[in-house]
Amino acid sequence: MLGKILKRLGTVVPSLIGVVIVTFLLTRVMPGDPAAYFAGPAATPEAIEEIRRSLGLDRPLLEQFLAYVVDLAQGDLGTSLTTGLPVMHEITTRLPASAELTLLGLIVSMAIALPLGVLAAVRQGSWIDHLSRVIATAGVSLPVFFTGLLLVYVFYFILGWAPAPMGRLDFFFSDPERVTGFFLIDSLLMGDLELFRAAFSQIWLPALTLGIFSLAPITRMTRASMLAVLASDFVRTARANGLPPGKVVITYAFRNALLPIITTLGMVFSFLLGANVLVEKVFAWPGIGSYAVEALIASDFAPVQGFVLAMAILYVLLNLLIDILYGVIDPRVRIEA
Incomplete structure (x- = not known):
């Protein structure tokens, strides 16, 4: 398993290099001039040119890219022109907010979709099977x-x-002492149950929104995977030996159906983490998605590049976690590796 993890990490480096190059080039061909945007509509051409020089946009593209790579190697993602703060600080501050919301939304979706998919497969053609299709659709x-x-x-x-959709906490509460960046966990670590209730009251509705949105792929994959396993020979043998139906479904069928479900969960989490910007806008959630969109509208290159790079690293780590879970769920994966 360790060798497989190291091998996977070795294939990550070219992917991240490609992400850095493509992101840099795409931000440079976006419509709009950041110098003109930040100079204002009443700025003179001389003032716009001065801002362009201060931003280094007057230099050749290759020279700009080399400077960006040097800064990136030092852990410097640049400074946001819209907020005036380092991009690294903004990402490390906002990413836990998006991750907490997305993770809770995925938990809500799993709590509904997994039992629904299993019941739909066990009782194929029944009313609950039709109900699962309606809910998923x-x-x-x-x-x-x-x-x-x-x-x-x-x-x-x-x-x-x-409460009113006004962010992660009500105005009457202060942020908990930062340990994980997840307000629910940090408030429990502080032993402040009132703060925990306040944080939960703000997050449950946007999490439910994401959970409803991600129901369909998880429910469908659970149902399809369970149907395939329930039709296999070892399940029929277990039933013929008189094992309890619950043990056959949960112990034998569901565990063997987990691999494609885990893959789907990883894909759904990755998609939600990058695409929950609309939910963040609706609920005024200070996440990384809304931060990147605002920077994109303003042609602010550094936050967009930092956002894409952070998402790429998260996707790599998530895929690595899925590989590890494969080996935990099915020992044959470790043997083949």
């Missing part, structure tokens, strides 16, 4: 921002069960 058909606005209207405006 509805979840993926509704735009995520519409689902978020609908939930805000129902749970905040009509029922009053949720």
Whole structure:
């Protein structure tokens, strides 16, 4: 297993180099002039040219790229022109907010989709099978921002069960002492249950929005994988030997159906982490997605490049984690490796 991990890490370096090159080139061909944007509409051509020189945009493209690589090797992702803060600081501050929201949304989705997919496979053709298809189709058909606005209207405006969608905490609370960056975990580490309740009251509705949006692929993959395993010879043998139905389904069938489900969970988490910007906008969530979009609109190169690089590293680590889980779930994967 260790050899497989090292081998996978060895193949990562060319991918990250490609990401750095492509991201750098794409940000340079984006429409809009950052110098003109930050100079303002009333700026003279001389003032715009002065800003362009101060940003290094007047230098040849190769020279700009080499300077960027040198800074990147030193852990310097540049400074955001819109906020005036180092990009590394912004990413390390905002990434836990996006990761906490995405992870909780995935947990909500798993809590609904996995039992639903298993029951739909066990009772194929029944009402619960049809219900799972309807729920999965509805979840993926509704735009995520519409689902978020609908939930805000129902749970905040009509029922009053949720607080105003104003970020990670209410104005009356201060951020917990930073340990993991996850407010739910950090508040528990502080032993502040009131702060935990405040953080949870703000996050459960956007997490539910992401969970509904990601129901479809997890439910469908769980159902399809379970159907394939339930039709296998060893499951029929287990049933013929008189084993309890619950043990056959959970111990034998579900564990052998986990590999494609784990792959789907990894893909869904990666997609949600990079695409939850609409949810962040609806709920005023200070995450990395909204930060990158605002920088993209302003033609602010450094945050966009830092965002793409951070996402690429996270995807690599996530794929590595999935490989490790493969070996834990199915020992044959370790033997083949």
